[in-house]
Amino acid sequence: MTIRRSSQMTRRAFLGMLGGSALGAVLPNLISSAENTPFRVPPTLMFHTKDRWKMPRILAWLRDEGYESVGYADVLSALEGKSALPEKPVTLTIDDIASNYIQPYFLAMADEVEKVGYRGVFGVVTRHSPTRNPKVWAQLRELVERGWELDTHTTHHSLLPPLSVADLREEIVESAQWIAEGTGRAPLTLIVPYGAVYKRGREFDPRIFEVAAEANLAFVVGIVGGRFIGAESSAPHYVGRVGIGTDHVQTAWWIEHFHRES
Ligand SMILES: [Zn+2]
Numbered sequence: 001m002t003i004r005r006s007s008q009m010t011r012r013a014f015l016g017m018l019g020g021s022a023l024g025a026v027l028p029n030l031i032s033s034a035e036n037t038p039f040r041v042p043p044t045l046m047f048h049t050k051d052r053w054k055m056p057r058i059l060a061w062l063r064d065e066g067y068e069s070v071g072y073a074d075v076l077s078a079l080e081g082k083s084a085l086p087e088k089p090v091t092l093t094i095d096d097i098a099s100n101y102i103q104p105y106f107l108a109m110a111d112e113v114e115k116v117g118y119r120g121v122f123g124v125v126t127r128h129s130p131t132r133n134p135k136v137w138a139q140l141r142e143l144v145e146r147g148w149e150l151d152t153h154t155t156h157h158s159l160l161p162p163l164s165v166a167d168l169r170e171e172i173v174e175s176a177q178w179i180a181e182g183t184g185r186a187p188l189t190l191i192v193p194y195g196a197v198y199k200r201g202r203e204f205d206p207r208i209f210e211v212a213a214e215a216n217l218a219f220v221v222g223i224v225g226g227r228f229i230g231a232e233s234s235a236p237h238y239v240g241r242v243g244i245g246t247d248h249v250q251t252a253w254w255i256e257h258f259h260r261e262s
Helices: 011-020 022-026 028-035 055-064 072-079 104-115 134-145 165-183 206-214 248-256
Strands: 044-047 089-098 121-125 149-152 189-191 198-200 219-221 237-239
Touching: 055 104, 055 248, 072 089, 072 149, 072 219, 089 104, 121 134, 121 189, 134 149, 134 165, 149 165, 165 206, 206 219
Parallel strands: 044 089, 089 121, 121 149, 149 189, 189 219, 219 237
Antiparallel strands: none
16 A cells, blocks of 8 residues: 655645544554655756757747746755645756856846746856956846846856865855855755766765855755655755756656656
8 A cells, every 4th residue: 555645745744634644543654654755856957058949849848748847945845844846846957157247048048938937047157256246146136036046056167076175165155155145045056067976986075065065055966866855865965957858859758757767
């Protein structure tokens, strides 16, 4: 016998329902197994400006299939049992927007996403501080006001594992501080350049997670794996993404099979 938790119900509500029912009284082990159910990370797409031509058809497909966009703030809230995700959530991330100059393609992509009623997440490379380049930071702040989530993609888009802890702090902690100062909203997430989170093989570099924790970040975003968050996981949680396929059909297939990758 299995009991599946509806994605429309928060963990807390589900556990409360079980606890308050005769079933919950008879089968308390079901409650603990529900607590141990890994959290499903919403399918997450990784866009770059080179993918902008594919974006309208991908967005149309998502809309037709009933997907709703969510950001990492929504994911965190659901993970903590404070709110529920939509039935079919999707996270749209766009990497490499910078704080020294905003390539107009990024703004065109934001408009495209908003046309279908979605919002997404920008991975910001914080090359210039808010005091050094207030004009560009004003544009970034406007994106936040439009409902976009801005997260750190480091200060210089560096490959992180070879760096010293001092350099990791500059890339991650300083970058997160600048986003908080420049946009009025603290970032939640480190989007790791090149998805390079490994010390060797598939072994995580723990320093990246430690420094992300110093920056009060809830998630470290890579590419491979990170499809589920286990009950034993503590912040910052590792989550993955998929890139954009050769066309919207392949991208759709990757979204639909997001949780099959281990
Ligand atoms: Zn990047």
